Amino acid sequence: MPELSYREAVRDALARAMREDDDVFIxxxxxxxxxxxxxxxxxLLDEFGAERVRNTPISEMAIVGAGIxxxxxxxxxxxxxxxxxxxxxxxxxxxxxxxxxRSMSGGQVKVPLTIxxxxxxxxxxxxxxxxxxxxxxxHVPGLKVVFASTPADVRGLLWSAIYDDNPVMFFEHRTxxxxxxxxxxxxxxxxxxxxxxxxxxxxxxxxxxxxxxxxAIAAAEEAEAEDVSxxxxxPRTLQPLDERTLVxxxxxxxxxxxxxxxxxxxxxxxxxxxxxxxxxxxxLDAPIERVGARFAPIPFAPVMEEYVVPHSxxxxxxxxxxxGRRRGE
Amino acid sequence: MLDTGAHSSTRRSSKLVVxxxxxxxGTVSExxxxxxxxxxxxxxxxxxxxxxxxxxxxxxxxLHVAIGQEAVAVGVCRALAADDVIASTHRAHGHTLAKGTPxxxxxxxxxxxxxxxxxxxxxxxxxYDVERGNMGANAVVGGGLPAIVGAALAFQMRDEPRVAVAFxxxxxxxxxxxxxxxxxxxxxxxxxxFCCENNGxxxxxxxxxxxxxxxxxxxxxxxxxxxxxxxxxxxxxxxEGATRALEHAxxxxxxxxxxxxxxRLVGHYVGDPQxxxxxxxxxxxxxxxxxxxxxxxxxxxSDEELDELEREVADVxxxxxxxxxxxxxxxxxxxxxxxxx
Numbered sequence: 291m292p293e294l295s296y297r298e299a300v301r302d303a304l305a306r307a308m309r310e311d312d313d314v315f316i317x318x319x320x321x322x323x324x325x326x327x328x329x330x331x332x333x334l335l336d337e338f339g340a341e342r343v344r345n346t347p348i349s350e351m352a353i354v355g356a357g358i359x360x361x362x363x364x365x366x367x368x369x370x371x372x373x374x375x376x377x378x379x380x381x382x383x384x385x386x387x388x389x390x391x392r393s394m395s396g397g398q399v400k401v402p403l404t405i406x407x408x409x410x411x412x413x414x415x416x417x418x419x420x421x422x423x424x425x426x427x428x429h430v431p432g433l434k435v436v437f438a439s440t441p442a443d444v445r446g447l448l449w450s451a452i453y454d455d456n457p458v459m460f461f462e463h464r465t466x467x468x469x470x471x472x473x474x475x476x477x478x479x480x481x482x483x484x485x486x487x488x489x490x491x492x493x494x495x496x497x498x499x500x501x502x503x504x505x506a507i508a509a510a511e512e513a514e515a516e517d518v519s520x521x522x523x524x525p526r527t528l529q530p531l532d533e534r535t536l537v538x539x540x541x542x543x544x545x546x547x548x549x550x551x552x553x554x555x556x557x558x559x560x561x562x563x564x565x566x567x568x569x570x571x572x573x574l575d576a577p578i579e580r581v582g583a584r585f586a587p588i589p590f591a592p593v594m595e596e597y598v599v600p601h602s603x604x605x606x607x608x609x610x611x612x613x614g615r616r617r618g619e
Numbered sequence: 620m621l622d623t624g625a626h627s628s629t630r631r632s633s634k635l636v637v638x639x640x641x642x643x644x645g646t647v648s649e650x651x652x653x654x655x656x657x658x659x660x661x662x663x664x665x666x667x668x669x670x671x672x673x674x675x676x677x678x679x680x681x682l683h684v685a686i687g688q689e690a691v692a693v694g695v696c697r698a699l700a701a702d703d704v705i706a707s708t709h710r711a712h713g714h715t716l717a718k719g720t721p722x723x724x725x726x727x728x729x730x731x732x733x734x735x736x737x738x739x740x741x742x743x744x745x746x747y748d749v750e751r752g753n754m755g756a757n758a759v760v761g762g763g764l765p766a767i768v769g770a771a772l773a774f775q776m777r778d779e780p781r782v783a784v785a786f787x788x789x790x791x792x793x794x795x796x797x798x799x800x801x802x803x804x805x806x807x808x809x810x811x812x813f814c815c816e817n818n819g820x821x822x823x824x825x826x827x828x829x830x831x832x833x834x835x836x837x838x839x840x841x842x843x844x845x846x847x848x849x850x851x852x853x854x855x856x857x858x859e860g861a862t863r864a865l866e867h868a869x870x871x872x873x874x875x876x877x878x879x880x881x882x883r884l885v886g887h888y889v890g891d892p893q894x895x896x897x898x899x900x901x902x903x904x905x906x907x908x909x910x911x912x913x914x915x916x917x918x919x920x921s922d923e924e925l926d927e928l929e930r931e932v933a934d935v936x937x938x939x940x941x942x943x944x945x946x947x948x949x950x951x952x953x954x955x956x957x958x959x960x
Binding site: 315339342344346347349351353354355357358359360361362363364365382383386387391392393394395396397398399400401402431432434449454456583590 | 702735737739740741745747748749750754755757759762763764765766767768769770771772773774776781795796798799802803806807854911956957958959
């Protein structure tokens with residue numbers, strides 16, 4: 291079993307898809323010689339050439355839109371938007387074009403486009419390179435949204451995103467690129483819309499995405515030492531959402547914490563809380579707790595950044611609130 | 620302002636040489652021009668009928684007709700090869716009809732029927748016909764331009780001799796997607812043609828209030844892109860120019876910015892009181908710049924010939940209205956279909 295970093299796992303999925311299928315190509319800013327601002331696409335230019343590993347001008351609207359047009363003509367483009375914050379520049383193309391073509395055409399058009407993007411706090415990139423915006427896209431009918439948290443997941447999910455016939459927003463987290471995991475020799479596609487139970491538990495379910503999956507696992511281990519048994523579930527695909535797995539888990543544990551790095555208010559966790567309270571109402575023993583960033587642009591100074599975004603201790607505190615305990619009680 | 624001939628062709632190497640009108644003319648046969656006339660007349664009568672039915676309260680939503688711009692739709696679409704593709708604008712009826720979608724299907728779409736070319740999901744501003752190479756009309760100004768670059772890129776990568784054509788208005792040359800798309804298209808030399816229907820108005824705002832330059836081809840020049848400019852009221856000139864532009868793109872020489880100077884002989888939308896426009900301007904333009912009248916004069920059609928064509932076209936348009944009215948209403952819950960593939 292080879293061990294891959296999250297970064298290598300993304301690259302592996304791209305390379306395998308491009309080897310297998312001439313219709314797959316990638317484009318984005320600085321992705322060729324430089325290998326992307328995060329080094330994800332390093333080496334792909336050498337293997338696949340400049341025709342299929344396309345450096346682009348700094349033109350998010352045109353990059354995403356060209357991906358849409360190529361996809362409508364039967365290609366399977368993978369477009370990289372360097373930072374999540376920059377998806378805002380391409381918002382019109384993503385929301386009005388990619389997401390709506392199929393419906394507006396009465397089902398004539400397919401847009402098999404994958405838009406990879408990354409971001410996140412934890413290294414002081416400042417307010418315009420750190421925001422988590424996945425919730426914005428979950429609100430748009432016609433888009434699928436993926437947020438992978440481990441190397442195996444990111445590889446299997448990216449493969450499925452590329453081969454999905456719909457536009458997929460594919461979120462990666464900046465601070466996860468270096469984490470490693472053993473993966474199978476063969477790439478095993480992970481179907482979109484399937485949650486992963488990372489850790490089974492009896493007392494509380496933590497539903498977490500992205501970096502917070504790892505924070506939740508750390509919190510769960512700490513809680514375990516205090517005899518609180520925590521289940522950690524990662525939806526992995528935010529749209530479509532594997533509601534069944536989330537609700538079943540909470541029906542079992544009777545308590546729920548939702549956790550993500552994006553701001554709590556109006557966040558993805560609000561929707562998850564609504565889904566869980568409806569599906570598991572009769573089972574709930576405590577109010578659903580939400581963990582997320584404070585309602586602020588991400589500041590630069592490390593102490594302020596750390597204060598704004600959530601960490602494992604925030605998840606742990608929320609876990610303890612659901613069981614009516616304080617830390618150390 | 621209209622430049623029908625050798626627009627700056629010798630001065631700037633980046634521009635396609637458009638030979639003078641007199642030399643250019645005469646390659647389109649009389650028979651073909653008659654065919655163009657019939658098509659333009661059909662589009663004109665179709666849109667007049669649409670205005671009438673909208674005012675009668677039969678059509679939902681709101682509508683933009685392109686009365687006065689028929690020569691652009693017909694001249695460009697007739698120059699296309701069968702598997703070339705187009706993307707249209709909010710003023711899409713003419714492009715869609717000229718690209719080959721049957722009038723019945725366009726009319727049924729305007730009535731919101733299942734038989735419509737977008738099966739009732741799109742409406743006037745979202746006419747699609749993928750089978751016939753129509754990638755969709757776009758209600759966001761400039762919204763469809765990047766996708767045309769992408770379609771052309773797909774053709775280039777697969778080595779297919781096809782061209783992707785975007786229609787846009789002069790107003791769209793002010794939006795970011797226009798500039799990003801032209802830049803990328805030229806950078807990658809993709810087989811695309813950007814056909815700008817320069818009618819001098821962005822909704823109610825005249826060129827003088829939205830364009831700091833008069834000659835729109837200068838915008839393409841900024842990207843090193845070939846450009847051409849023709850009299851958009853002269854279908855023969857439009858057709859011949861489009862043929863050259865398409866050939867240029869198809870041969871792998873890169874995209875072309877193709878400006879057709881035209882006139883909108885109506886308001887922005889059906890019912891627009893046009894308070895922003897002198898009352899006699901439209902009257903004057905209708906008398907002097909109607910592309911249908913111009914072609915009729917060029918062809919020297921007799922009253923009998925015209926009457927016969929009018930009857931034929933009226934039958935088609937009436938038939939389309941009957942077809943549309945007899946069409947099937949979608950089930951409300953069909954709204955939840957066709958969201959994901």
